[in-house]
Amino acid sequence: MVHSAPGGPFDEDKAVSPEVMEKLNERYNLNAPLIEQYTDYLGGVAIGDFGPSFRYPSRTVSELIFTGLPITFELAVYSIMFALLLGIGTGIISALKKNTYLDYIPMTTAMVGICVPSIILGPLLTLIFGIWLEVLPVSGWGDLAGDKILPTITLGTAYAAYCARLTRGGMLEVLNQDFIRTARAKGLSETRVVLVHALKGGLTPVIAFLGPAMAGLLAGSFVVETIFGIPGLGRFYVEAAFNRDYTMILGSSIFFSCLIIGLNLVSDLIAAAINPKLR
């Protein structure tokens, strides 16, 4: 499939002599019949070998994936934690203080968070905190103190917003139901009512949302890694797309897909565990 794309992987800046082309084609096994290349590749994939990268000849795709993966993973985890903490916390407050200012303000802010995408938020935050106030670094991940803060906030804000709205919605749905009134009538403490029952209702949509949100988080990480120069898998992937590093694109695509499918499964399991009604 990738053979049909215009622009072979070895069209370089200096005109390449035919002998050199031959040598390069040999190295990447591009002269073998397509069927053979295909089966060779699949065989490799089965054992986790995606072949050498076209862009970095002395490195394999697997090596690139596993260099970038821990960083992207860390970014994703921090962003999700930020989103959950901020989102669920705000959602709870909104639900409990429904229709007061403590409801309107967070919910409007949440709406803003969804509608101001990271491509706007990132540069703005960088300008304010990195250049004007000079309190946070503008680039990198893990090199300078505090350089993880801005990327996390940029990536996590939209998800914090979604979490806040979902938590609020879910809790309200539960709070309106009969058994809550029964529980209150029975004299159970308000805290118990909230924490045990309503919260479950609030968390369910959030957990269910997280699985599919992974795919969106991935897209977001591409952008955030590009804005902040984070050497994660997202940046490698975008670079590969630009440079027609076919092995890298294929390898990472397969890898990402497996990862997301896996995560979706996990999120389904957790959701089922929390709310037996879903089983």
Add this chain to the structure above:
Amino acid sequence: MSNQESSLFKDALLRLTTNKLSLFSLIYIFLLVFVALITPFIAPYDYAYQDLALGASPPSSEHLLGTDTLGRDLLTRMMYGSRISLMVGFLATSVALIIGVIWGTIAGFSGGKTDAIMMRIVDTLYGIPFIILIILLMVIFGRNLVLLFLAIGAVEWLTMARIVRSQVLNLSRQEFILSAEAMGVGKLSIIFRHLIPNAMGPVIVYATLTVPQIMLLESFLSFLGLGVQPPLSSWGLLIRDGAVSMEEYWWLLIFPSLAFSLTLFSLNFIGDGLRDAIDPRTADS
């Protein structure tokens, strides 16, 4: 349309028009689409007109929103950019809608093995992260605008199919469908005259909420350089260019960002409103 459906729509319309915010959103979207459609006739400058000597300049009487570094009028570029962004959003959603509705209806109505196979395909494809698929398609087939929204549509139809299918499953059990079948009305006729119109409720809601998502996705892709290519412009590209020079020429970032955010906001808001109308349990008040 059954009675239930038409009252639902009336209710939805009522809600949307009485609430101030949603009224504003509706008006804004209509205006936006209208302006986008007639842009070639009302744009103050020609799309490609450059005033090199002028360069970037702040808002003035000749250039209401200022100019970019090549001296091009920002308002004009935003108007043309809105055409692209909206086009990608609406067209991709339409593609997704058409494929999803047909797929879901057939699956839901056929039931049995056909249904199982069709939904199994959906489930498998569902796991692939959409941005990966789109980038993959763009790399293989080149960066072509038409391809872009075909690619996006080809990814978004999955959820649409699921929604339609569950609606169809519900409807299939209802009396008027069963009686139509008993009367010997042809399958195709049932599908097109009864099932699809009645399943449209949730589909429309989902479609309205999908458009802003797709616009967001397009802006991401264009920002990364993998989406709309210059010299065409879209909001994503305008924002990227604006972000780069936001300290020198603030208007290049602020105006496209405002327009984009307002559009996302309005579409989300209307979608929310419609969803609340269809499914009052999730409503606010």
Add this chain to the structure above:
Amino acid sequence: MKSNLFIILLVLLTACSESIKPVDKAVENQILYIGNGTEPQDLDPHIVTGVPESKVLMALLEGLVIRNPDGPTPLPGVAMNWEISNDGKTYTFNLRKDAAWSNGDSVTAFDFVYAWKRVLLPSLGSKYPDMLYDVVNAEEFNKGSITDFSKVGVKALDNSTLQVNLKNPAPYFLELLCHYTTRPVHKATIEAFGEIDTAGSQWTRPGNFVGNGPFTLDTWELNKVIIVKKNPTYWNNAVVKLNEIHFFPVDNASREDLMFRSGQLHVTSTVPPEKVESYKDKYPDNIQVDPFYGTYYYRFNTEKAPFDNKLVRQALSLALDRTLIVEKVTKGGQQEAFSFTPPDPNSYFPPTTLEFDPKKAKELLIKAGYSDSNPFPSVDLLYNTSEGHQKLAQAIQQMWKTALDIDITLTNTDWKVYLSRQSIGDFQIARAGWIGDYIDPKSFLDMMVTGRGNNQTGWSNEEYDNLLVAAANSTSQDQRFRKFYEAEKILIDEMPIIPIYTYTRIYMLHEDVQGWGNNLLDSRPYQFVYLENKE
């Protein structure tokens, strides 16, 4: 609860503001932070072709001679001194005895022979073997018509004497030897990880890499940083003041700019075009605008109409307002081009001019047969994706429309597709840029010889080819230049390419950096660079 969160955040933020400016501590530690453009593909000097790679290799490997940071004449490197025969075809280099590899081995003349053999071996697949084509039989060996390397004109007479025989006297040869392709490599290391012609092996990794330059490779984290540290075995170690250099692969000009302003970099690779104006006022001491030995031009596909007609090509060139371009579009202190080869300090000033005369352009177009009854066809302009190229293409599209009323469509593709389309002739007009590898008109004019790989215009002119051969056989620089001037005139008359402007190197340089120097190829050895706070 919310106010508590806020307070925690504030505390965190203020705590972070402590250690965020690397440049502040750098003078004390003598660590230089450089923004280096795209991530290097590899660090094997015989495989790579890019500028970012060359910057790192400058620290890791030293050749026979080294670039002079302040002028054109190379300084002694591994070679202490050298003799050139009267006919200019034989060079004898005396290597210093204390030149050493980073693992302690001595650098010998045999290392150079090994390295040059490696570059020229067709089986390695090096893309720069033509750097050495002036050497007797080098081209033949590389093309495979000779397989015995001992016939090639480079010999180690003993451990510290290297003799090179050239086909023709080449006044630029010494300068050419500054290029990384001609530097030595450590045979034992390379063969520990593969054969002499194995490309892409592990020998270039930190811990494996053995070099003879002022620095050694300490760390290489992809897309993050490359760190080199002072090499204790380097023969001129006493002169090196820097302890470390950190190369950051930053491919986004805007982010690099932010990094510089927030104190993360000492040197950047570029400046975003829209900031150039304001930085000349805001940071006059930091912004550097150095002349650079390169030409930005458009090339025509002269094998297909309408560009097979010289008059059409001339017309398009006359319709370009180069002054407006450099002042309003590129805005980087570039110079309007008046020839293909940029002028150079060795007193090479081609006697050609490129005018802006839209009226004459229109007349030429009519003379070529295009008018209202036979309108000029719509043609396509190809360029590789980049802000700068896009802007310029759009400006030029407009200029041609206004002056000649012709329609141009703009096509941008990524780098690889852009290159491949040109190499197969699938274009009408394409944007191009050429930086000389060494300061001599040959590095430019050679390109346009019939059939050369980088010609790609399909243009062929016998008189031009002959002039270049005559230049190569000339006995004096004067004679050479005269032949070159003739060639330049043919080029400007025939116009297979439209030169637009001469490059400048624009970048930011922190005031603590000393010894940075200024040369036409933007290439400087790091042993002369150091950090000092000159208040």
